[in-house]
Amino acid sequence: MNFETRIMEPGQIEPPAGEIPHLHLPDPRTVFSRRAERFSTLAQGHPMGGFLALLEQVADLQQDLLDRFPWVALPSPAQLALSREHGLPPLSIHGWERDPAWREGFASLVEKLRGAKITAETARLLDGFLHLTPEQLEQQAARLLNSDYAGLDPALTPFLAAALQTYWVAMAARLGESTFGPGGSPFLCPVCGSRPVASVIQAGGAETGLRYLHCSLCAAEWHMVRVKCSNCESTRGIAYYETEGGKGAVRAESCDPCNTYLKILHRDKDYDLEPYADDCATLSLDLLMDEAGKQRSGPNLYLHPGNF
Ligand SMILES: [Zn+2]
Ligand SMILES: [Zn+2]
Incomplete structure (x- = not known):
């Protein structure tokens, strides 16, 4: 009997671009x-x-x-x-x-x-x-x-x-x-060209489970597949961290190839999550990532990095 090994390619586990709002x-x-x-x-x-x-x-x-x-x-x-x-x-x-x-x-x-x-x-x-x-x-x-x-x-x-x-x-x-059309860069907001403050896993409706990046300036959210790093598109060397006692709703998604991280928020675990407020309330996770030698890939504009 032959067994066929199938490897999931990026994009296979999510609907192709064009079928979901960008x-x-x-x-x-x-x-x-x-x-x-x-x-x-x-x-x-x-x-x-x-x-x-x-x-x-x-x-x-x-x-x-x-x-x-x-x-x-x-x-x-x-x-x-x-x-x-x-x-x-x-x-x-x-x-x-x-x-x-x-x-x-x-x-x-x-x-x-x-x-x-x-x-x-x-x-x-x-x-x-x-x-x-x-x-x-x-x-x-x-x-x-x-x-x-x-x-x-x-x-x-x-x-x-x-x-x-x-x-x-x-x-x-x-x-x-x-x-607004799809932006030229998957890492930058198609409206204003800013970097994201965090990424958000959606919950509810047809978009359940899809990941959107949340703009640090204009609060627009644009789609990006989950399997890729939101800073360099690598599909390898991705790891997730959270602080002790966390409930998995706010985690840091880190990437080894580009040595950065960005928080990923799970609306399926807490529907009331708000990227800016939840980011500000989880600065202990940023300290953890800083100790791990990872750089944050997108800003929280309310915060000056020198203050924390
Ligand atoms: Zn924007
Ligand atoms: Zn990366």
Whole structure:
């Protein structure tokens, strides 16, 4: 009797590209309020509860800002067509000229937070941010978006990130999901060209079990097969780590060939997972990976690496 050994090729265990949506934009009505709720839940009894509670307030203000975001310039139909033709993100962090509205959003967010429940130390920092010039803010924004942390003010980082995220989510929502073609790179967001904050295994409906990468800036999710490293597409040398006592809902997926890791969140194990909040609440896993000598492949824009 002959036995045939079959080896699964990447892609065989998932539907071929084209049969599943390549991209999901977040729901602009709830994207940041959901995040705020999750921060609130995770802050309870957490060693970094104060910080998570501050980010809950930040996310709440992001939703408030998004709900009333003013008109901003968007790419023209010709620019959109060109981006699609070349597989480029139309709202690229490297090419898109930022509308000054994002800075007004930043000022409004900081002023509102100034009136919220915050420590005297945070209030003092916020006061200082209101005196930054447009040039200084633009320069800091460029550093954050380019992961150029050396000249980026760690205290400013979460608030700057909040304003930039809100601006990008507003633009993407106004253009709509069908505007964006598949990106040219599987590692970068097809909307804005940013790296992912984490990857998410979906639960519920036809997409159950599929993996999507969650954009660190615009919260869009794009599909990527599970068998490949989300940083170099290697199918070998992939390993999973989690902290002691973890329930398997948040793990680090590491790759030996490129020596990086990114967290992978299982919605099938905890449906309420929110990539940003859950990433911030599991920094002990980042410490573990740092000790293992692995570099993180995508940023959490609320966090300056020098602070942790
Ligand atoms: Zn994006
Ligand atoms: Zn890799």
